[in-house]
Amino acid sequence: MLTTLKNINALPVRTWRRLGVNGETLDIEFPEPRVFPAPKPALPEGITRAHESVLVCAEFKSALGEELSAYTRVHANAGVRLRALKGRPPTEPITASYTLTAEHPALVDNNVIFAEAHSEITVVLIYGGGAGERGFHSGLTRVIAENCAVVRVVQLQCFDAGTRHFSDFSAVIANGARVELTRIELGAGETYAGCHMKLEGDKSEARTDTFYFGDGTQTLDFNYVARHLGRATKSEMNAAGALFGSCGKTYRGTIDFVAGAGESKGAESENTLLFSENSRNRSAPVILCGEENVEGSHAASVGRIDEGKLYYLRSRGLTETDAKRLMVGALLESAMKNVPESERERLRAVLGERIG
Amino acid sequence: MTKAPLLQIKNLTVAVGEKLILRDLELTINAGETHVLMGQNGTGKSTLASAIMGSPAFDIISGEILFEGENITEESPDKRARRGIFLSFQNPEEVPGVTLENFLRTAKGAVTGEKPRLMQFKKDLRVEMERLGVAETYAARELNVGFSGGEKKKAEILQLLTLNPKLAILDEADSGLDVDAVKTVSEGVSRFRNEGNALLIITHNTRLVEGIAVDRVHVLENKKLALSGGAELMRRITDSGFAGLQTNPDAPRGAPKGDTQ
Numbered sequence: 131m132l133t134t135l136k137n138i139n140a141l142p143v144r145t146w147r148r149l150g151v152n153g154e155t156l157d158i159e160f161p162e163p164r165v166f167p168a169p170k171p172a173l174p175e176g177i178t179r180a181h182e183s184v185l186v187c188a189e190f191k192s193a194l195g196e197e198l199s200a201y202t203r204v205h206a207n208a209g210v211r212l213r214a215l216k217g218r219p220p221t222e223p224i225t226a227s228y229t230l231t232a233e234h235p236a237l238v239d240n241n242v243i244f245a246e247a248h249s250e251i252t253v254v255l256i257y258g259g260g261a262g263e264r265g266f267h268s269g270l271t272r273v274i275a276e277n278c279a280v281v282r283v284v285q286l287q288c289f290d291a292g293t294r295h296f297s298d299f300s301a302v303i304a305n306g307a308r309v310e311l312t313r314i315e316l317g318a319g320e321t322y323a324g325c326h327m328k329l330e331g332d333k334s335e336a337r338t339d340t341f342y343f344g345d346g347t348q349t350l351d352f353n354y355v356a357r358h359l360g361r362a363t364k365s366e367m368n369a370a371g372a373l374f375g376s377c378g379k380t381y382r383g384t385i386d387f388v389a390g391a392g393e394s395k396g397a398e399s400e401n402t403l404l405f406s407e408n409s410r411n412r413s414a415p416v417i418l419c420g421e422e423n424v425e426g427s428h429a430a431s432v433g434r435i436d437e438g439k440l441y442y443l444r445s446r447g448l449t450e451t452d453a454k455r456l457m458v459g460a461l462l463e464s465a466m467k468n469v470p471e472s473e474r475e476r477l478r479a480v481l482g483e484r485i486g
Numbered sequence: 487m488t489k490a491p492l493l494q495i496k497n498l499t500v501a502v503g504e505k506l507i508l509r510d511l512e513l514t515i516n517a518g519e520t521h522v523l524m525g526q527n528g529t530g531k532s533t534l535a536s537a538i539m540g541s542p543a544f545d546i547i548s549g550e551i552l553f554e555g556e557n558i559t560e561e562s563p564d565k566r567a568r569r570g571i572f573l574s575f576q577n578p579e580e581v582p583g584v585t586l587e588n589f590l591r592t593a594k595g596a597v598t599g600e601k602p603r604l605m606q607f608k609k610d611l612r613v614e615m616e617r618l619g620v621a622e623t624y625a626a627r628e629l630n631v632g633f634s635g636g637e638k639k640k641a642e643i644l645q646l647l648t649l650n651p652k653l654a655i656l657d658e659a660d661s662g663l664d665v666d667a668v669k670t671v672s673e674g675v676s677r678f679r680n681e682g683n684a685l686l687i688i689t690h691n692t693r694l695v696e697g698i699a700v701d702r703v704h705v706l707e708n709k710k711l712a713l714s715g716g717a718e719l720m721r722r723i724t725d726s727g728f729a730g731l732q733t734n735p736d737a738p739r740g741a742p743k744g745d746t747q
Contacts, residue, residue: 370583401583431582437542442579445539446589446645447567447596456592460583 133158138195139324139353141414142384151380151414154322154351158294160201161236161266166208171226176218177251180211184244188274193353194298194324202270202298206240209270214249214279223252223284223470228259228267230289235261241271245279245307252282254470258317260290267318268296275307277331282310282468288480289318291346297323305331305360312468315342315371316480320349327356329363329394336364341465342371342379343458343484344409350379354398358391358424367398370461372454373409374485384416385426392423402432403457455485490555492517492653492684493538493571498549500530500537507533509709510549515653520685520698522720525706526728531688532576534706535657538686539573540566553653568597570652570683574642574659580630586641587611587625590648597649614647617677619670635662643674654678655686660694668693692720705731 140153173179192199210226228237237257245251257267267289275281281301289295295318301309315321327336336356344350356365367383385396402411415428435457443453462481466474493515500508507530515521525531537544538551540563551559553569561569581589590611595601612622618640630638639659646654656675660668672694679685679698687695703719704711705728713719713731723731 439579439581441541441543441563442575443581443589444563445541445567445573445575446593446649447564448593449562449564449596452564452592452596456584456589457581460585460588463588464583 131159133160135195135197138198138322139193139351139380139382140195141353141382141416142355142386143416143418145414149412149414151382151412160205161264163205163207163236163238164234166228166234166237166239168208168226168228171210171224173212173224174221176215176221176249177224178213178215180213180242180244182211182240182242184213185242185272185274188302190272190300190302191326191328191357192298192300192324193326193355194296194322198268198296199270199298202238202268203240206238208237209240209242210253211242212244212251212253214245214251216246217248218250220250220252220280223254225254225256227256230259230261230265230267230293232261235264236266237269238267239269241269243271243273243281243283245273245275245281247277247279250280252284252468254284254286254473256473257285257287257289257295260293262290262292265290265293267293270298271300273299273301273309275301275303275309277304278306279304280308282312284312284468284470286314286469286473286477287318287321288316291317291319291348293318294320295322297321299325300328301326301336302328302330303334303336306333307331308335308337310337310468311339312465313338313340314462314465314469314477315340315350316477316484318348322351324352325354327365329356329358329360329365329391332360333362334360337366338368339465339467340369340371341462342369343481344371344377344379345374345484346377347375348377350377352380353382355384355386356396357386357388358394358396359388361391362393363391364394365396368465369399370401370464372403372405372458372461373411374405376406376408378410380412380414382414382416383428384418386418387421387424387426389420391421394421395425397427399429400431401461403461404432404434405454407434451486455482458485490552491515492554494552495538496550496552498537498551499547500533501545501547502543506547506709507544508537511710513704513711515684515686517652517684518681519701520679520687520695521702521704522695522700523686523688523704523706524690524720524723529706530709531706532657535573535655535686535688538655539563539571564596567651572646572649572651572654574646574654574656576657576661578630578638578642580628582628582631584629585626586629589629590645593645594648597651611648614644618644618674620644636664636667639663639671640667643671646678647674650678651683653684653686655688657688658690659687660689660691665693672697692724695720
């Protein structure tokens with residue numbers, strides 16, 4: 131049945147409609163989710179399986195859209211539920227890998243990460259494969275980071291071009307805790323990704339690093355929110371990517387300083403390289419201040435690659451393709467701080483192939 | 487069998503759009519030689535450098551560019567670079583996101599066909615940076631982004647020394663540099679220079695080439711090389727300026743007959 135979803139990736143505060151960044155309305159034929167074959171990751175010492183009920187103590191907000199979030203919670207056919215035990219030292223990253231196939235074209239993963247006080251956990255979610263136009267993914271990852279916990283989530287997406295891909299991330303961060311989200315979006319025909327960081331505790335921190343690559347007629351649509359509630363909180367949102375062909379990309383980044391979040395700092399940056407006159411880029415950085423004693427900044431660099439830069443790089447022996455790979459690859463590298471070494475080479479190769 | 491000149495330019499005519507910049511220009515540079523190209527502003531010195539490098543901004547109307555005997559007139563800049571041609575840009579481009587070190591290692595791999603081993607490359611790079619007075623931290627900085635004019639010029643010479651081409655064209659590598667920086671750049675150029683390679687130095691003054699043995703000096707005027715000679719020509723220009731040379735583009739003088747190449 132065709133469902134119309136409104137307010138996908140809705141900007142927290144609406145702006146001029148003509149700018150086209152307030153949010154999207156989408157018609158979706160939700161697939162009938164079947165059990166998705168995914169091996170359960172081995173858990174190192176200090177990490178146990180968690181029940182979804184651990185999340186009842188927190189109030190999550192979806193940047194992607196509550197309706198889609200509810201669908202994912204109800205119809206999930208995969209996902210990891212992890213609990214990092216109090217005071218345990220950091221472990222190796224826990225990796226879950228999902229591959230779409232013709233037999234299993236729909237993945238709906240509901241991930242829960244609960245980090246007890248003074249714990250540290252890194253979770254890597256790898257998405258790939260495809261099933262033509264039947265390829266569908268809707269993922270939801272909710273995180274609670276208790277006092278002084280550190281949570282890193284890395285999402286690596288290389289779906290085939292026909293796939294429709296939704297990714298929602300929401301975190302509630304307590305005193306002195308830190309949550310980092312890394313997203314590498316290298317595939318899918320349509321990508322809608324939201325992230326809501328709720329900096330609830332004093333001195334809590336959030337960071338996002340996003341890389342995207344678009345070509346053909348791809349759609350890339352992002353909505354990131356850092357909501358500062360506690361005092362002396364800190365957020366940093368970095369996004370970078372390259373657009374080829376006639377793809378379209380929208381990036382919304384909102385830093386919201388709520389009254390009482392004094393001495394907090396928020397910074398967002400975006401660096402987009404446009405390799406085609408037909409690609410469309412929209413950026414909507416927003417800083418909301420309900421508190422005076424805060425520091426918010428945004429920087430955006432959106433530029434077409436001019437002949438001069440390409441000529442300069444080519445004069446050093448790089449072919450045109452190599453020059454493009456170098457420039458786009460540099461953006462990818464800047465986003466891969468938390469990506470395990472074992473995955474980096476694969477991502478470089480995927481990107482290189484897509485540019486070539 | 488006589489070895490072909492390293493660079494041979496025959497009857498080169500270059501334009502930008504409708505505007506003719508160079509007309510029927512001839513120039514020959516052999517391995518082991520250092521040539522200096524001088525001329526007033528706007529006479530086409532940088533255009534010649536760009537044409538040799540294969541810049542898409544200029545149209546070759548007629549003529550040929552031969553490198554080691556092979557016609558490269560239609561070749562892309564990257565192919566020319568892989569043959570061993572290097573241009574030190576007057577205004578190097580800023581390339582955000584790409585670190586100087588990563589760029590140099592990638593470029594070295596491109597011109598040699600083999601990406602250098604990381605640790606050895608880092609070590610060699612640090613040594614050269616120290617010699618050029620470039621702070622080690624610049625290796626991790628984005629290529630030319632936020633560099634001062636002098637730092638950009640030093641970065642170009644660092645690239646020259648790293649890539650070690652057969653022919654280096656330095657387009658005003660000394661402009662905007664203080665006296666000490668010119669000396670450092672000049673020393674870097676001297677380190678590059680050997681009997682197997684060649685230099686074409688475009689400059690307005692003689693400071694850069696003070697420590698370098700110059701074989702030929704050319705003056706570009708009225709779209710072609712109007713005058714060629716030995717190192718003494720450079721001194722004449724320094725003393726009297728271009729106005730005092732009384733050049734005639736149709737009858738090159740200042741050198742023995744047939745010497746204007």
